[in-house]
Amino acid sequence: MPLSVAIQMDHISTISIAGDTSFALALEAQRRGHHLWHYTPDRLSQRGDRAFATVEALAVRDEVGQHFSLGAPERVDLSGMDVVLLRQDPPFDMNYITTTHILERIHPRTLVVNDPVWVRNSPEKIFVTEFPDLTPDTLITRDPKEVDAFRKEHGDIIVKPLYGNGGAGIFHLQEADRNLASLLELFMQMFREPFIVQRYLKEVRGGDKRILLIEGEPVGAINRVPAEHDSRSNMHVGGRAEPTEITEREREICARIGPALKERGFVLVGIDVIGGYLTEINVTSPTGLREVKRFGGADIASLFWDAVEARRG
Numbered sequence: 001m002p003l004s005v006a007i008q009m010d011h012i013s014t015i016s017i018a019g020d021t022s023f024a025l026a027l028e029a030q031r032r033g034h035h036l037w038h039y040t041p042d043r044l045s046q047r048g049d050r051a052f053a054t055v056e057a058l059a060v061r062d063e064v065g066q067h068f069s070l071g072a073p074e075r076v077d078l079s080g081m082d083v084v085l086l087r088q089d090p091p092f093d094m095n096y097i098t099t100t101h102i103l104e105r106i107h108p109r110t111l112v113v114n115d116p117v118w119v120r121n122s123p124e125k126i127f128v129t130e131f132p133d134l135t136p137d138t139l140i141t142r143d144p145k146e147v148d149a150f151r152k153e154h155g156d157i158i159v160k161p162l163y164g165n166g167g168a169g170i171f172h173l174q175e176a177d178r179n180l181a182s183l184l185e186l187f188m189q190m191f192r193e194p195f196i197v198q199r200y201l202k203e204v205r206g207g208d209k210r211i212l213l214i215e216g217e218p219v220g221a222i223n224r225v226p227a228e229h230d231s232r233s234n235m236h237v238g239g240r241a242e243p244t245e246i247t248e249r250e251r252e253i254c255a256r257i258g259p260a261l262k263e264r265g266f267v268l269v270g271i272d273v274i275g276g277y278l279t280e281i282n283v284t285s286p287t288g289l290r291e292v293k294r295f296g297g298a299d300i301a302s303l304f305w306d307a308v309e310a311r312r313g
Helices: 021-031 094-104 116-120 124-130 144-154 180-190 202-206 248-263 289-294 300-312
Strands: 004-008 035-039 044-047 050-060 068-070 074-077 083-086 111-113 138-141 157-161 171-173 195-199 208-214 217-225 240-243 268-274 277-282
Touching (some): 021 289, 044 094, 124 277, 138 144, 171 180, 217 248, 217 300, 248 277, 289 300
Parallel strands (some): 004 083, 083 111
Antiparallel strands (some): 035 050, 138 195, 217 240, 268 277
16 A cells, blocks of 8 residues: 655755665655655644644656656645654754654654654664673763873774764864864864764774664665775765675674664664774664665665555554
8 A cells, every 4th residue: 555655854955866865765665656745844843732744745756956846835734644754864953853752743653764752862872872892982071181081091082073963073183183172172162062082993994884774684784985084984075985795793783782773663774883893873864775775785775665564564
């Protein structure tokens, strides 16, 4: 049976379809005959205990420059949808958190993917701390003395915003770098929340692996290699995607975290692994599906909709 699917995302006109996972999910849903609607988070509303959005019927085409068509705007009660995809990109700020509160009103009668309660309660750089033996040594703080002591212990460190995304604001500070105090001053002016400090993993020069999981099981991976003069591997900032295989160590990591993902009702998750260490668990809008398929791997968009359709019965 066709499903009615609303996609809450950044405006579809702004995406790069070559690597956009929301677009890949929309293409596969359309291929299966599901009915698609599109809306941006600013068009989401709550009145009483009901969630509304101003949506537009969506058709997609895998053609650069003419990849979508939208119908006339209409205000709908989202409880009338079968599925809502929660797919806007972070930052994971109070605006993002508020959308999860609103979507919580309709889930699970309308299936929201991923579950908005657990998206809200599983910040990506904090969720990993539930598995300290799988992660590099990590500090979350606003206290410069704590950061200074951590750096004296580990030498090279990474400092980044706790709720950032796409590689923005990530700094690699070498042991002899004299800019730490200035950087912390800047972070404390820019961010009210703590920031995250991690032991630098030199293995990142060989790549930061993105592993995608459906219903807690690994289904594909890509390796993201940083540009020569950058320590960040995110493709938004110049990282290069390469084909890769999932190692035995990485399968052990997936097996450890899989039960927690299933308990939280996460259908699609992307984890980041560097040198055998888990660094992030991405539950908001994981990416990488199109790259995996382009390199000859699984059609993860198809596996995603298999899982969603099974949940809808």
